[in-house]
Amino acid sequence: MFQGLVAEPLLDGADFDYGEYLSGQCLTCHQSSSDEGIPAINGAEALYIAKKLILYKNKELENEVMQLVASALDKEQIASLAIYFNSLEK
Amino acid sequence: MNNLSRRSFVSLALASTSLLAMPAISTGSARPKVVVVGGGAGGATAARYIAKDSKGAIDVTLIEASKHYYTCFYSNLYLGGFREYDSIGHSYDNLSANHGVNVVHDWAISVDSSARKVRLGSGATVSYDRLVLSPGIDIKYDSIDGYSVEAQTKMPHAWKSGTQVKVLRDQVLNMPKGGTFAMVPPPNPYRCPPGPYERISMVAHILKEKNPTAKIVVIDPKNKFSKQGLFMAGWEKHYPGMVEWIDNDTHGGIKNVNPETMEIETDLDTFKADVACVVPAQRAGAIAMNAGVTDGDWSPIVPASMQTKADSNIYVLGDASVASAMPKSGFSANSQAKVAANHIRGELTDSRVFPAKFSNTCWSLVATNDGIKVGANYKAGDEKIEVVDKFVSKTDENNAKRKKTYEESIGWYNGITTDMFS
Numbered sequence: 156m157f158q159g160l161v162a163e164p165l166l167d168g169a170d171f172d173y174g175e176y177l178s179g180q181c182l183t184c185h186q187s188s189s190d191e192g193i194p195a196i197n198g199a200e201a202l203y204i205a206k207k208l209i210l211y212k213n214k215e216l217e218n219e220v221m222q223l224v225a226s227a228l229d230k231e232q233i234a235s236l237a238i239y240f241n242s243l244e245k
Numbered sequence: 246m247n248n249l250s251r252r253s254f255v256s257l258a259l260a261s262t263s264l265l266a267m268p269a270i271s272t273g274s275a276r277p278k279v280v281v282v283g284g285g286a287g288g289a290t291a292a293r294y295i296a297k298d299s300k301g302a303i304d305v306t307l308i309e310a311s312k313h314y315y316t317c318f319y320s321n322l323y324l325g326g327f328r329e330y331d332s333i334g335h336s337y338d339n340l341s342a343n344h345g346v347n348v349v350h351d352w353a354i355s356v357d358s359s360a361r362k363v364r365l366g367s368g369a370t371v372s373y374d375r376l377v378l379s380p381g382i383d384i385k386y387d388s389i390d391g392y393s394v395e396a397q398t399k400m401p402h403a404w405k406s407g408t409q410v411k412v413l414r415d416q417v418l419n420m421p422k423g424g425t426f427a428m429v430p431p432p433n434p435y436r437c438p439p440g441p442y443e444r445i446s447m448v449a450h451i452l453k454e455k456n457p458t459a460k461i462v463v464i465d466p467k468n469k470f471s472k473q474g475l476f477m478a479g480w481e482k483h484y485p486g487m488v489e490w491i492d493n494d495t496h497g498g499i500k501n502v503n504p505e506t507m508e509i510e511t512d513l514d515t516f517k518a519d520v521a522c523v524v525p526a527q528r529a530g531a532i533a534m535n536a537g538v539t540d541g542d543w544s545p546i547v548p549a550s551m552q553t554k555a556d557s558n559i560y561v562l563g564d565a566s567v568a569s570a571m572p573k574s575g576f577s578a579n580s581q582a583k584v585a586a587n588h589i590r591g592e593l594t595d596s597r598v599f600p601a602k603f604s605n606t607c608w609s610l611v612a613t614n615d616g617i618k619v620g621a622n623y624k625a626g627d628e629k630i631e632v633v634d635k636f637v638s639k640t641d642e643n644n645a646k647r648k649k650t651y652e653e654s655i656g657w658y659n660g661i662t663t664d665m666f667s
């Protein structure tokens with residue numbers, strides 16, 4: 156299911172189970188039940204999630220919480236989160 | 246788990262392709278048992294994640310006395326009139342219906358750690374392979390001379406959400422014109438470090454509108470507090486001249502309180518209040534004490550797993566634990582619960598265990614659309630949970646930024662309560 160996506164360099168090294176575990180940190184705030192104040196990200200394109208996280212990591216997007224979260228994620232963790240959230244129902 | 250919910254859960258799991266990758270679901274008493282005591286941000290999250298992620302392979306029982314849980318976080322916003330009381334109440338129904346958690350509404354009275362059993366108020370016992378204690382705080386009523394269980398109706402601490410917050414709101418709304426609201430924050434360490442100062446902001450918000458000549462005096466047993474610069478700048482901006490904060494060095498120490506005369510005596514002076522919120526010192530909930538996993542007032546834990554140092558079959562989450570750099574907050578408890586859930590699943594079902602990763606953000610509301618926040622990432626050190634990186638709102642942020650921070654906090658509230666109860 157993720158084969159096509161994993162061929163994308165940004166998603167290289169993605170590990171679904173690791174993504175599931177790491178997603179716990181995101182799900183404290185990001186839930187599909189609400190888009191108010193914090194966007195719902197379930198089912199978003201994997202590349203979109205990976206690119207956003209990299210922009211936050213590089214502090215090219217503003218938001219202290221997201222910059223903090225992304226700063227602690229390496230490439231494999233970002234890829235794992237991206238494919239995991241992509242797999243969730245919107 | 247009752248038969249009906251187990252059946253519906255298993256049929257759901259069978260419908261999922263992910264079952265192919267999961268270990269076989271064992272049935273009935275052969276399944277490993279996890280008992281979770283306390284249905285707050287730590288306990289509800291732990292129960293939900295262990296049940297959800299083990300897909301029925303672990304039998305999860307949640308013991309929580311309340312049928313309806315009112316969150317401590319956002320109770321200040323109810324106090325300030327920004328939220329309806331009902332909007333901070335949540336039911337446990339989805340935990341059983343969606344994840345097969347066996348929710349038992351009772352008190353956990355004692356733990357027999359050698360027999361691995363928890364005794365309940367009803368007299369029943371529940372066996373466990375792993376026990377998660379997330380009991381929150383108990384109030385040390387005797388930590389302030391003159392304070393007591395009885396005193397809390399006159400001088401509510403309102404530090405466990407629920408009905409006391411309603412009492413306090415009524416008292417503030419009915420305060421005499423030009424009267425004095427006194428706040429005695431707790432000494433460190435305590436639940437929700439910015440909480441007393443958000444509470445002061447919310448009371449000031451009510452008084453500014455309904456009783457503008459009233460005063461607020463804060464008699465603090467500390468000399469500094471969380472987000473101090475941000476709160477004090479906010480009070481000056483929104484409620485000029487209304488809030489007087491007196492640090493411990495200035496008043497010299499709180500000697501006693503008198504709920505009959507509504508007086509608070511310090512070395513410096515005796516303060517007379519019309520309404521007083523007195524929040525005493527705190528300690529881990531009684532069941533953690535009873536289980537023998539505390540050292541002093543709190544439970545030391547192994548940072549990588551949240552297992553207690555005293556008993557590797559018992560995990561302590563949230564306020565009751567010694568989480569070192571992590572504040573005692575709902576966000577912290579929720580974060581710790583996921584680390585513990587992952588570890589417990591690994592121990593009981595051989596699922597993969599990933600390195601502990603913790604985070605926390607505390608949002609506070611200073612006035613309408615004026616939100617501030619502080620947050621950090623943490624890692625498991627050998628002995629302590631350690632800060633990796635942190636941030637705090639800046640005092641010179643514009644109104645649009647503060648409004649966005651408040652809106653973000655609403656998103657967080659919706660998120661974490663979904664993460665706990667859905």
